[in-house]
Amino acid sequence: MRRLLQPHVELAVSLAAVVVLPIVLPSIAMATEVVIFIIATLGCNLLIGYVGLMSFGQAIFFGVGAYACSLTLLHSHVGIGAGLLAAIAASAIVALFVGFLSTQKRGIYFVMLTFAFSQMFYFIAYAMAGLTGGDNGLLDIPRPPLVLFHVTLLSLTPPLEMYGLAAVVFVALFVFLQRVITSPFGSTLQAIRENEQRAIAVGYNTRNFKVIAFVLSGVVTGIAGALYALFLQFAPLGNIDVSMSERIIVMSILGGTGSLFGSVLGGTFYVVAGNMLSAIWPRWLLLLGLILMVVGCYLQGGLLGAAERLARRIGRRGPRAMTPAASNKPVGRP
Amino acid sequence: MTLSRRSFVKTAIGGAALAATGPAILRPAFAADVTKIRSLYALSGTFAEAGKTAELGARIAAPQFAKEYGIKVDYKAVDSEGNPGRAVAKILTEIQQNQVKYFVGGVLSSSALAMSEQVHKANGVFITAAGADEITGQNCNRSTFRWSVPTYGASRETVLPLIEKYPNAKRWYTITPKYVFGEALLQNSIDVFKEKGVEHVGNSYHSLSETEFSSYLTNASAAKPDVLLLLNFGSQSTNTLRQAANFGMKQKMKILMVWAEGLEQYEEIGADIMDGVYVGCQYDVSIKSPGNKKIIETFKAKGAPVPSYSSVSGYVSTDLILRGIKAAGSSDPAAVIKALEGLKYEGPTGQEEIRAFDHQCVKNYYLLKGKPKAQMKNKYDLVEIISSGKSFVPQNQSLCKMA
Amino acid sequence: MSLYLIQLINGLGIGMIYFMISVGLSIIFGTMNFVNFAHGAFYLLGAYLCYAVVAATGSFWLALAVAPPAMALTGWFAERYLLSRLYHAPHQYQILVTLGLALVIQEGVMLVWGAIGQNVATPVLLQGVVVFGSFVYPKYRLFVIGFTALLTFVLWLALERTRYGAILRAGTESTEMVALLGIDIFRMFSFTFALGAYLAGLAGGLTAPISGADPFMGPGALSVAFVVVVIGGIGSFSGALAGGLLIGVVQSEMSSLWSEGANIMIYVAMALVILVRPRGLLGRA
């Protein structure tokens, strides 16, 4: 599928964004937040854009990643890498469980199932206050320096170093996911999104592919959750709330599904606009609501789709090079 | 009547919330002698009403005391969105972007605790009126001061006087939200029950997302208590009280809401239901003290609504920061912290004092009672003070071990 | 009377309210195969419209007569000019647009009426309680149960005995079939959506004297409605009733045992129903 930006251009633009964000944004903290939510959005986009699955369970993995990383660092003296590994392992296990059950159903039943799991895990986290801190959350999470073979790579004390960690993880995950979507596995996901029945008929065990995609998505989102906990040094209960799922979904669709770069746009736009608008008008969510309605009705390709349309109109490239975002087309009603 | 409560707040926020959100490299280089203060209240989200009222208090206090103490102040409101994660991210932005050292805010326990830690890491000063005892208990730190009376005092100063007032009310039933704050109120109340030999006939826990309380009230009714003690907070206590009144419980027993949000909440509940209900609160406009007199006059002069607990908490928190700077004669946070420790001042509740060892403000807590509609002088005159007093955990029992 | 029996009765009362909140969602869900994430916001707006009419006129009965039809009109407009363009879009866009609509309603309510909740006084006629032995129950809640029961009967009659009801029931089975019968399904969708919004608004108005009108009551009501609709069976009228009553009773009975546990159990049950019996307890196969 040819797009506005070829993969290597997307990567280059993403790299440039990583360098530019802390300079143009009002604070490094905001840049860090942007990058973390871009990662979470990438995880969500893998499901919506490449498999056609809309999961309300992303908050589960965001929350579990944050808790796993925080608890590891709070209760042992291992390094930051171990915290991230714990987040990966925990979110993978939970995503395997949730994904294995949820992918048994399609369409709106899948949405409802992930919604039920999201609420379930929220109340479990709330009830297990001894482990998760309940409503208070986990406080005072240590942020040990990043050490590799006894060499301190990043002390992580200055804000820019925390940003650096998040940015490096983001770039690594972006490259990894770019490879995933152009791999045999990724191309199969797109076949499933297009027509699952046919994918089964030609010999794919689509259930397996969906579960693996779900786990990948969960792990990426879990890493975002862990970075968020490291960034805030705090893991609030709100991480695992269904409204976090909604926020991540909104960022994904706002940016544009069907291309990883859409997530970069969506995450950046949501976090930056949210910060700026909330400072001006406490009722800014009203504007967000209007934007969602406009995007849903008229701009289904999201910001990326809008950019592509604009580029086509200006005609900088030949009109044939542009194909509308795949997500413009119906995926098939359940 | 001057401006309505809402329209005043709207213009206040709209006019002054010029967000300093320019690029990091173009950071405005403020003169060093301007003290930057940021308030972090929930201006949107579930606790927006309490948040914007508290912010209003801070907004009135900042220019007034700046002038009074001769300090240059740059005050801005930051919306915590009622979301602890967002609140911390925004504090980090303020610290990094504008090198802000002074913060007031925090209504919810979870937000306040997390904010307290961030300000402490940045060696700033944070003044809050949140309910979480940990703030001046096990999670206390050098940077954080708390104006509001902890759950210990709130329970004692409401439950004890009510027991004394009604010696025959021997059976008490409690309804508690399941989180640290609720548990703390419950434990402190149970201690008072034991001390006074009254019977705790039962407790119902509910989750923080509950809105339907009839089943808990049914449990309570079945226990046939003399007093129903509500230990929940905000819209949950409003709903519990409203539904208890629907179930006719006001006629059968005394109802005491230990931790009320103040005037806005009484208005939300309405005069009919408030009539005869006991509530505990940090502040009431009817307090007779020189400090309160001044606050009422100031609010009137500014065309602001009648002062309430929320607006006064924002007001006093901001005052305390500027008072500390004045006393220290410097805007260095370390010096300001020193100056605030042990500070005695004329506050809205009379003489108030900040304890040095845990940074807890020692002040009155009030037991109030809803007035019958016929006795109300105006629509804000919903409660009358029954008693007040100071109860605080002594230093040797405090969980605060400040480094 | 034992406490468990009292809680059973109270739970049935809560369940009737849950049914009211959910039935509109279920009808829309079943007929149009459309998940309306703005359903909770319709419920919220219904409560506020009711509050506004009571505040202006003092009459709760007038409010109950005016607010739900106003919601039906809102729903009809939303369907006609917003949602109707989404029937052929993937469901994520339907969810996105209704989520946006919910946000607009919620923030709009705060813009108009402020962020604090509003009290809606119980109508004078229904103040006070009725006493059956050791069981005390507010008159107003009794009225809500009676009113809902009556409404249930009327709705049932409408669905079973009228031409529209027959079309609607057929639509729950297969919209294609209805279209083949030469019926304008888009008009049917508009009408169905208006009916769903009407019922949500009515639920908001009816519960306002019990839990007030609060700008944040939407998402909670939506969650309850999802659970009830899924457990009862999507598109099933009797299922929504059974689901509502079941959830009400479980919550009420669990309140003295482990109330957070009740929440976990309810969502476990929701997941199990989708996995094991997707048509719900009473849904048609």
Place this chain on the structure above:
Amino acid sequence: MTADAPAKLEASGLVKHFGAFRALKGVSFAVRDRSVHAFIGPNGAGKTTLFNCLTGTLRPSAGRVILSGRDITDLPPHRRARIGMGRSFQVTNLFQNLTVFESLRLAAQAQAGIAAYDLVRPMERLGQAAASAEAVLERLALHPYRDVKAGELSHGQQRILEVGLALAGSPSVLLLDEPTAGMGVDDISIMKDLIAALGREHAIVLIEHNMNLVLDISDVVTVMHQGEILVEGPPDLVRRDERVKVAYLGSEG
């Protein structure tokens, strides 16, 4: 026709109930390799149910399905596809937004087994799948439309691609469900030639309403009626059989 060719696909005693309704009442047959075996019958004869039992979309209530000597009765559809069963759909069922080549490549890639799960290497590394896709493009004369989206093809081309997707996995048995459905006369003759040609290399199960096409190219025709086999034999035999006429006329009258 090669009468001595071994049976590639066998069904024995297939029964399928839907509640009280018996859609298949014990159907047995054998499809020999390199032959076209057509199933005809009036509407409601049970052809579609039979087809679904063979492809695994439905599980028969009783009886067995044997593919190349292996009992596949309990295998799910994707597993059948992996051991040499290709199928097409009656209603065009393509990857609408993927190009013709990509669709065929994906269909071929399904045979790659564990390599299809490769997460990190580019899909071009699976050269086998691309080669198979190219071969099918050639064979079906779809190469001019290599980079056209499936959804943008004409109906006739879509029907051809429908068969192509079944073919891309290099199956030994092809199950074609009304391949000419909705086609124009010119396209039908292309499809007819294609099926006849494929029948020389594969075992083909054909469900088709176009009687002329069936009688022209089939090696064996099975006439079904009310869930049972009415007549089975070479086209000439079926053409003359009185029972077939009665069954068709009876169902119409």
